Amino acid sequence: MYQPPHFHEDSPANQHALIRAFPLGLLITHGPSGIVANPIPFMIDPEAGEQGRLRCHVARANPQWKEIDGVSEALVVFQGAQHYVHPGWYETKRETGKVVPTWNYAMVQVRGIARVMDDPQWLGRQIRDLTDMMEGGYPKPWAVDDAPAPYIDGQVRGIVGIEIDIVAIAGKWKVSQNRSEADREGVVAGLQAIPDGEAHAMASLVDERLHPTKGSNV
Numbered sequence: 001m002y003q004p005p006h007f008h009e010d011s012p013a014n015q016h017a018l019i020r021a022f023p024l025g026l027l028i029t030h031g032p033s034g035i036v037a038n039p040i041p042f043m044i045d046p047e048a049g050e051q052g053r054l055r056c057h058v059a060r061a062n063p064q065w066k067e068i069d070g071v072s073e074a075l076v077v078f079q080g081a082q083h084y085v086h087p088g089w090y091e092t093k094r095e096t097g098k099v100v101p102t103w104n105y106a107m108v109q110v111r112g113i114a115r116v117m118d119d120p121q122w123l124g125r126q127i128r129d130l131t132d133m134m135e136g137g138y139p140k141p142w143a144v145d146d147a148p149a150p151y152i153d154g155q156v157r158g159i160v161g162i163e164i165d166i167v168a169i170a171g172k173w174k175v176s177q178n179r180s181e182a183d184r185e186g187v188v189a190g191l192q193a194i195p196d197g198e199a200h201a202m203a204s205l206v207d208e209r210l211h212p213t214k215g216s217n218v
Contacts, residue, residue, distance in 0.1 A: 009171030031067025117161030
C-alpha cells in the first residue's frame with residue numbers, strides 16, 4: 001500500500017479499532033485458480049500469536065477456502081470511513097485557486113498466513129463470538145441458542161473456519177493532514193453540512209487529527 005508519511009497510522013489500538021468497527025474485510029488469496037477476493041466478516045484477537053490473529057468463516061460451497069494451504073500469505077483489507085472532498089471547502093481555493101478534489105479514507109491492510117479450521121468446536125465458538133460481537137448493541141440481542149439446536153448444527157456443517165496469524169499490519173488514515181489548518185477546518189465544516197453519516201464520520205476523523213486532544217477514532 002502506498003504510504004506517504006503524513007498518512008501513516010501505526011497505532012495498533014487505532015488499527016484494531018477500525019477492524020472492530022468495520023469488520024467486513026476483503027479476503028484476498030492467490031492459489032491455483034489465481035487471485036480470489038471475497039468480503040467476509042472478521043474478528044481480531046490481538047493477544048493471539050506474535051502480532052494478533054484474524055478469525056472468520058466462509059460457506060463450505062465457497063471454493064476459496066480450498067486454496068488456503070497454511071503456508072501462503074493472505075491479504076485482508078478493511079475499509080473504514082471514506083468520503084469525497086470538494087475543493088471548494090478549502091480556504092486555499094479563495095486565496096489562490098490552486099486546489100483539486102481528492103478522496104479521504106481510513107484503511108487497514110493485514111497480511112498473514114491463513115489456515116483452514118474445520119473443527120466443530122472451533123466453528124461453534126466462532127459463530128457465538130461473532131454473534132455476541134455484532135448483537136451486543138441491540139436492545140434484545142439475538143443469541144445462537146435462540147434457534148433450534150438441530151438447525152444450528154446444520155448451519156455449522158455448511159461453513160468452514162479460517163484463521164490468519166498476522167505477520168504485517170498497516171494503517172492509512174488519509175484525512176487531510178497534508179492541508180493547512182484553515183483548509184482542514186473547511187473540510188470539517190463542509191462534511192458536517194452534508195446530511196450523511198459517512199460524511200460525518202470522516203469529518204470526525206479530520207477534526208481529531210486537527211485537534212488531537214479530542215481523542216482518536218476510526
